[in-house]
């Protein structure tokens with residue numbers, strides 16, 4: 001009986017050690033940048049000094065995702081530096097879903113639909129590769145490092161909407 005209890009405790013301890021060692025169980029909270037404490041409207045999360053974000057997990061084409069954001073009076077998210085990249089990762093990692101950024105191919109580069117400059121990028125290695133010549137939209141996987149990929153706009157992804165507030 002006693003041996004069984006000791007064995008059970010040891011097995012449990014081993015299981016917990018393995019589970020806690022997995023990064024996705026711990027979450028990236030220690031690495032997450034601090035954000036302004038300026039309040040957002042209900043259901044929105046502070047992103048930077050002038051924007052709050054909402055993660056829409058439902059899978060949608062780029063166009064449909066854009067419509068969802070616009071219906072909320074928002075744009076699809078634009079990301080302008082590494083702090084913002086880490087922040088959006090911190091806010092979405094738990095879903096593990098890829099999401100559209102508000103950028104589309106324009107000429108030889110990309111541009112943001114919210115009118116801001118495409119002045120920073122977190123492309124995955126080998127991206128953008130414009131496979132088949134039809135990858136005009138940009139998707140980000142919730143990863144701490146570079147994880148962007150150009151993708152066909154008719155694929156279905158989640159989206160992060162960003163609203164000035």
Ligand SMILES: [Ca+2]
Pocket residue numbers: 127128129130131135149150151
């Ligand atoms: Ca690609």
